[in-house]
Amino acid sequence: MTLYDEFILKHKGRVLELAKKNTNISENGHVMLWSDDPWMRETVWDNYFEKVELYEKSELQNKSARSLVSVG
Numbered sequence: 001m002t003l004y005d006e007f008i009l010k011h012k013g014r015v016l017e018l019a020k021k022n023t024n025i026s027e028n029g030h031v032m033l034w035s036d037d038p039w040m041r042e043t044v045w046d047n048y049f050e051k052v053e054l055y056e057k058s059e060l061q062n063k064s065a066r067s068l069v070s071v072g
Contacts, residue, residue: 008015024032033039 024034026032
């Protein structure tokens with residue numbers, strides 16, 4: 001077990017208390033971020049999904065092109 005794991009186990013109640021205190025929850029129970037939260041400007045996932053989408057489109061086009069060519 002790592003020191004981190006030990007710390008979390010030892011202080012689980014306090015960690016949960018602080019996390020709840022510092023988390024904005026909507027009436028529907030969803031976690032809400034402030035509009036000026038630095039995470040709102042984070043683009044890592046946007047960039048990743050854009051690359052995945054481009055790759056999938058490319059693969060789909062390649063499969064379509066291969067199906068037009070008879071092999072053998």
